[in-house]
Amino acid sequence: MNPLYIHDSLSGEKKEFTPVNPDFVGLYVCGPTVYSDVHLGNCRSFTSFDIVYRYLMYKGYNVRYVRNITDAGHLEGDADINADDKMAKAAKALKLEPMEVAHRYTLGFHKMMDVFNNLPPSVEPRATGHITEQIRMVQDILKNGYAYEVDGSVYFDTVKFAKENAIYGELSGRKLDDLQAESRELKNQGDKRHSADFALWIKAEPTTLQVWESPWGLGFPGWHLECSAMSTKYLGSEFDIHGGGEDLKFPHHENEIAQNCGACGKSPVRFWMHGNMLLLNGKKMSKSIDPETGVSNSVMPDELFEGKSPFFSKPYSPMVLRFLMLQAHYRSPLDLTDEGIQAAEKGYIRLMEGQRALAEMKYEGEEALTSEDQQVNALMERALKDMDDDFNVPKALASLFVLVNKINSFKSGRASVNAISKETFEKLQKFFADFVFVIFGLKDETQGGDEGSSEIVDGLMEFILEMRQSARANKDWGTSDKIRDTLNALKIQLKDGKDGTTWTVNN
């Protein structure tokens, strides 16, 4: 196996990856808070880590992929006290029990992950499902002297921890002095000793909807706690990779490290991976209405798929969006624009057509080894090396497009497929399909429909193309025009090539 290098956000370095545990690679990704529909920015982040998961499996690792569902304890503005609870707010607005809200948006989230063709994780633990484990972790932190209880709430003693542990602030670059300087202007510190402290367990108010019994009375866990408790439970106190969006570095991940160190005495994660933002027309997405334009700089996945966003000239399919995401490295920002996604649509169709042409191509005749063979092999190696270099998907994709050019030249007859060896040809077929479907997780939408239907469409199209050919041969222009109009109306595009006519559906 070629070595894999991953950029670790904590050390800021690209390091060779070796698993902590010989049996499995532990991958933990912060999942959604299920109080509303999932955002497009979240979808980018989950898709980036889906490709990490897929590529690790492709390399032969047995991966235990844990992605949590936050269904309690997440307060507005990522505050840890004195703010509305996101679940409770949604429950009141929708007149539902909080767990009905959680279930509704968990289902919606799963559906959206399916739409993007993201694989489900191996375990999907819920915050509410791990109260005993979280309470236990708070007890351990208390025992180790890094937390204190005040009136039914328990706070992490950041000042003490930071004094004794140089790791505090490493991930986010926000050191304690800066936090204390910031805090002079802050209010609402509640019973905290220091403004940089954060809540591990929060005492319930009489109106709190989600409460559990604890050694400190009725309450609920702080948001940061669940990830520490659940990653430890399913992956151990030290595991391989922890992923999440850039915006989670502080306070969420910084505090996770503090909690894990505070409870278990060691830094939990070998590789911290952070995905960059998805921008819309060069600006951060935001739900707030721009007074000048009267619209908010945001777009939801369904709006994009259904063509209902004012920022886009037409609908774009989920696979086109996935393809767009492949075009940027996960650590770079990605700007979503109408022009950009239109170009991605063309690229996606081109890649799929290349894949299909290659899959249907037959190697015939003799081998005439040329420099072509070396080039094809070098391109395949290049793509794998790029993936091994911190999952450089856009670079690997570029090599695939050079290969598409080669495939097209074989197909059109401009070059002979015999210029490469039979072995290379077969390797290329497998390599290409693996990259497109297994690693990149694309589906071929250009052939349209589910299997049953698409069989029928294929059968009907085969018949219609025969009719068209015989109408043309008989100079029956009436029939051939009628076929053209029918197919146009159904957005079916024909392409006449040397091996006959092929067709695609333009969605």
Next chain:
Amino acid sequence: MNPLYIHDSLSGEKKEFTPVNPDFVGLYVCGPTVYSDVHLGNCRSFTSFDIVYRYLMYKGYNVRYVRNITDAGHLEGDADINADDKMAKAAKALKLEPMEVAHRYTLGFHKMMDVFNNLPPSVEPRATGHITEQIRMVQDILKNGYAYEVDGSVYFDTVKFAKENAIYGELSGRKLDDLQAESRELKNQGDKRHSADFALWIKAEPTTLQVWESPWGLGFPGWHLECSAMSTKYLGSEFDIHGGGEDLKFPHHENEIAQNCGACGKSPVRFWMHGNMLLLNGKKMSKSIDPETGVSNSVMPDELFEGKSPFFSKPYSPMVLRFLMLQAHYRSPLDLTDEGIQAAEKGYIRLMEGQRALAEMKYEGEEALTSEDQQVNALMERALKDMDDDFNVPKALASLFVLVNKINSFKSGRASVNAISKETFEKLQKFFADFVFVIFGLKDETQGGDEGSSEIVDGLMEFILEMRQSARANKDWGTSDKIRDTLNALKIQLKDGKDGTTWTVNN
């Protein structure tokens, strides 16, 4: 709203339904233990309660439907001690962490429920997600004197409970004396005082995989406990309907009642509903191999859908199976045979064709009120009355088929649609679609495929039917034969009627 009568398995009586709570109807259904793929018998049970859920909503109730996932504590043979744990056994066999097993089969279960078009519940709580609630319930039962602790395990004191509470044994008809008589032959009672006692909390062995801390040390909850704790949490200590398969009456539901009464002092459920068994060729399904035939008397859903069972002559679609289930009352056994499901397939297609014909029919001309109008209205009322009579789906379905005859006579011209009033016609259109799609939860598979594809199929078929018509008019038998062969190969069946040619896909 017409009154609804539901058969309550506890009292053995059909009683008028009135909700406990004005805000919502509470419906709790025992969900799957996620250690293997879901059985066809379970699918029948979940489909029966899906129709209960759908009909309650159709009647205008706001329903809170809770269906749990058992991911811990369920031992082999429904034992409560001294038996292998189902999750642990699967985890060992698959070399996975128990929660990976749970997630894998939860996803499979969700997929199968989707295939059957069963709606998701409002809340889907997990046993492992409610450890604190279960511990609290054990504490309450202990406090009330109906449980005792021995060496880290807690047992329910059935003898004491039965002496003081006449309800014990009411549901299953198995009274304490019978249980004690049975028990003389039983071994493996562990630390129980009486054989009829059952475990609420079970002490962990050093090899136990799923363990939690509790006031009694490390252990895990007994299987019956989760449903009592979760139904109380989400629906209150007294709620409307509790459903499950007949086989859950004892010990599961009998013990649930004992636990709830033991903790809260009241019987938890107004209506206990139990679904009857699904038989295969007249016999109970079983995985054990028959030495004579060399096969086991069982069939899994996918085997049926893919035509891979030796008991069936061809594949049957999920909607055909759902239709078969509609033909038996939920409290009657349903025998699955090749002949029976073949007949169901015909019935399903007939119902769908009737629905489509009615939906496409136009009311034109004048109203000529006849006895026909009264008959149609009476049939609609009849169907609703049958649903109100303990969800008598097969009877309601029979009325729908009489209506299909009427629809077909309107369509063929044997009778005039004007024989019913415009109001009745419009009511019938809505009524029929509501029954077929909303209440019975059927999908029209006879038109094939998802929306995008089916639009294409519709478009291509329209063109092909035109070609066929003009070929016939021109006596171009070559073309019309070719069209016939193409459609035959694709299993597309044509039907020439007075309004032109229609087509269906026979899967």
